[in-house]
Amino acid sequence: MWLWIMKVCRLKTGQNGAPSPYGVAASISAASTTPPGDYTIALSESAGNTQTIDPAVSGGKLDDVTATTITVHVLAAPSSDTTPPVIVPSISGTLGNNGWYISDVTVTWSVTDPESAITSSTGCDPMTINYDTAGITLTCSAISAGGTSSESVSIKRDATAPTISASVTPAAAGTGWWNTSTSAPTVTYTCGDATSGVASCPAPYTFGEGASQSNSGTVVDNAGNTNSAGVSGINVDLTKPTVTWNGGPAAGGSYYFGFVPAAQPAPQAMLFPARITAQSVVTVQPLAATP
Numbered sequence: 001m002w003l004w005i006m007k008v009c010r011l012k013t014g015q016n017g018a019p020s021p022y023g024v025a026a027s028i029s030a031a032s033t034t035p036p037g038d039y040t041i042a043l044s045e046s047a048g049n050t051q052t053i054d055p056a057v058s059g060g061k062l063d064d065v066t067a068t069t070i071t072v073h074v075l076a077a078p079s080s081d082t083t084p085p086v087i088v089p090s091i092s093g094t095l096g097n098n099g100w101y102i103s104d105v106t107v108t109w110s111v112t113d114p115e116s117a118i119t120s121s122t123g124c125d126p127m128t129i130n131y132d133t134a135g136i137t138l139t140c141s142a143i144s145a146g147g148t149s150s151e152s153v154s155i156k157r158d159a160t161a162p163t164i165s166a167s168v169t170p171a172a173a174g175t176g177w178w179n180t181s182t183s184a185p186t187v188t189y190t191c192g193d194a195t196s197g198v199a200s201c202p203a204p205y206t207f208g209e210g211a212s213q214s215n216s217g218t219v220v221d222n223a224g225n226t227n228s229a230g231v232s233g234i235n236v237d238l239t240k241p242t243v244t245w246n247g248g249p250a251a252g253g254s255y256y257f258g259f260v261p262a263a264q265p266a267p268q269a270m271l272f273p274a275r276i277t278a279q280s281v282v283t284v285q286p287l288a289a290t291p
């Protein structure tokens, strides 16, 4: 609703040229859709001392006035709304850990004002965040006759699984087994995550003895996404084989092999060094066999 304020700018001129003691009366009305502003309206006297002032206004009436103008100031009506719009965000998506979303996130806004119309708003259209981000802030602002208000939301999205790889050291022996020569194998995990970061990565694991062993681990990022890796087919034998003699030489015993020359008189013994060195002594010991 607009408020009309009227000013009459010129008094009637009397017969002798002196200002008339009489004022000029007029009444003006306008539609509520008339925009605020200053309106200069030309006045002229007409027969019967009645004027229609402007097509936009009706009922104008002047009494015996000389040609002049009046200025009408149209002001906006004071608003009865003293509160700005109410803005409520709505967020849809799958929330993971630590405030991170692990899916696409759609943000919509409810903008209302029960007392007056929303005359303008910015940033209040629905928006979908379909990419990983460490943080984006969305702001909706709206204006009504009650004032301006704005609300913001911050979105963190990580919908990408962390990375993980497993490696075994040392390498196996040529037989494909880890043995006393290689020592026990250890699997080590390497983890990474681009957006929210790694929350936990599996610790290294050292295998004991056994065939066809396996081990796996799971990495978790700060948003709660997971990924796994592992190794399998790990054969470990760290125990040397045992040898049992059934008969024959005993472990630790010493035996002569080869030709044992007959005892010779000392002077002659010096003549047969080759025969003496032909004999050998073998000490029997357990073998350090490998699988």
Ligand SMILES: [Ca+2]
Pocket: 081, 082, 083, 084, 085, 113, 114, 115, 116, 144, 146
């Ligand atoms: Ca309001």
Ligand SMILES: [Ca+2]
Pocket: 158, 159, 160, 161, 162, 193, 194, 195, 196, 197, 221, 223, 225
């Ligand atoms: Ca991630």
